Amino acid sequence: MTEIKSTHLIHHPYVAPKEFESPQGALYKASTVIFPNVQAMKDRRWQDKSAYTYGLHGTPSTFTLEEKLATLEGGSYCTLVPSGLSAIAHVNLAFLRHGDHVLVPDNAYSPNISMLKHLLSNFGVSFSRYDPMSLADFKAKFNERTRLVWLEAAGSVTMEFPDLVGLCAASREQDAHFKRTPEHRAILALDNTWGAGLAFNAFELGVDLTVHALTKYPSGGGDVLMGSIVSRDEETARALSNAHMFLGTGVGPHDVDAILKGLQSLVLRYEAQDASARFIAAALMQELAIAEVLHPAFAHAKGHAHWKSMCVTAERPEGLAAGIFSVVFDSKYSAQEVASFCDRLKLFKIGYSWGGPMSLVLPYDILSMREHPGEHLVNRQVVRFCIGLEHSQDLLDDLKQSLALL
Ligand SMILES: Cc1ncc(COP(=O)(O)O)c(C=O)c1O
Structure with a gap:
């Protein structure tokens, strides 16, 4: 080989000892895979x-x-x-x-x-x-x-x-x-x-x-x-x-x-976000501004019996659900008032997706999304909440401060 370093730096002879273990496995990166022959x-x-x-x-x-x-x-x-x-x-x-x-x-x-x-x-x-x-x-x-x-x-x-x-x-x-x-x-x-x-x-x-x-x-x-x-x-x-x-x-x-x-932490996070979402959803059901909470684990929800038959087991009598739910606002609130409710939230951020550490909120125009929206959704504003990993009480307090200003 020449004394020029470019080749040496690519084909370096050093081989690290093989014996190595840590909680996270090695990360393999490749477009090219090298064949021995x-x-x-x-x-x-x-x-x-x-x-x-x-x-x-x-x-x-x-x-x-x-x-x-x-x-x-x-x-x-x-x-x-x-x-x-x-x-x-x-x-x-x-x-x-x-x-x-x-x-x-x-x-x-x-x-x-x-x-x-x-x-x-x-x-x-x-x-x-x-x-x-x-x-x-x-x-x-x-x-x-x-x-x-x-x-x-x-x-x-x-x-x-x-x-x-x-x-x-x-x-x-x-x-x-x-x-x-x-x-x-x-x-x-x-x-x-x-x-x-x-x-x-x-x-x-x-x-x-x-x-x-x-x-x-x-x-x-x-x-x-x-x-x-x-x-x-x-x-x-x-x-x-x-x-x-x-x-x-x-x-x-x-x-x-x-x-x-x-x-590695999926099960813990899913369970924690489920519990937090149900705590918040149950509290929102008591709010006058909220006509309905849309969450399959609640007895009044559409398809609750199907959720129960599939997601509740003897080992888990409370069942499992994702930490995501929607609310239907009373028909007296306009789209603009509900948008302002979302804007006033401090911990809930306005954004798509779910399952992350940060709680998210989004208003939806359901009528434009469905061929057959249920009667209960016509002329009402729907807002979806994705519950993150913040403390449930802090999230509820945030929702309440904004509801109070409606
Ligand atoms: C039910 C469902 N399926 C699929 C997707 C698409 O996932 P991605 O955002 O990774 O494209 C989403 C995203 O919100 C979703 O809610």
Whole structure:
């Protein structure tokens, strides 16, 4: 070698001793993966995750995170993508063909509906929004071309908890009605972000796959975007990993590292944020300005019985729920008054997302988001709260000081 340092600095002979252990595992970074020889380069297969070929196809860090997430959700295979919305897009792109029809709940995470409406329609895919609280409506909208069924529990913003067991069974009944072979039946895809793999076991319902916006609870920091798709069946997993390869949607190593760290405290944070949200929601129910609290663990909530049957167990009689809920203001308050209520909050910050350390608030124009908004939401302002890790009493005091000025 020359005496010029550039080569020495890249091919330095020093090798650190191998024996090293610390609470956090090593972080592996790669676009290029180095093969020991040409034959190894030819022999390696990334599809079955038995070896490494290119950063996009996996590193020890991404494989480790995928295994942990598959375990969390009760599935077998996992694909990591750059955001929760990207996970939804991968499912749509992996399974839909020209002429296919999709069923999506009316209260789904709305960018999924926008994707179907404005992007997938260009490729000859049609969709219908179904009332997640009506099996009859679901069955009526399921047609012979329905290839993909989206499920979400609880629903976005309005928090209705659907009969997931009934919807899965109704989908299989419709498959039988249209005399479909097992490989042609509709794919059941659940957005499992709210349950986070903790509140209930999605795969016991018979869903084919779950998507999870890791951006929320698994990250827990409000600073990382990532999504996952978990499945149990090998063929479903292969379709997803092929879509992932064709689209080239890799995830960054530092983000993977952050999610791996977030998973270590996931259960504690989820439980704490649930308890805090329920404490605050119960207190807000006593406020005159609030007409209704939308949270599936409360007895009056739409779908409370379904939440109870899925999220309450003998070991956990109080059940589990994400730390997120909405309130419906009394009809006498205008959108401007409710916006001012949000602006006056000091601890709650105005922003999208949930599952982070900082409590968030957002007003929603529900009428513009739904085909069939419930009667109770017409002409009323809806505000969603995402409860963080601040002290519950401080958060409640903050809400009360702003309510008092309404
Ligand atoms: C239920 C649900 N699914 C998916 C997403 C999308 O996640 P991301 O923000 O990582 O794209 C969100 C984001 O708010 C969500 O609430």
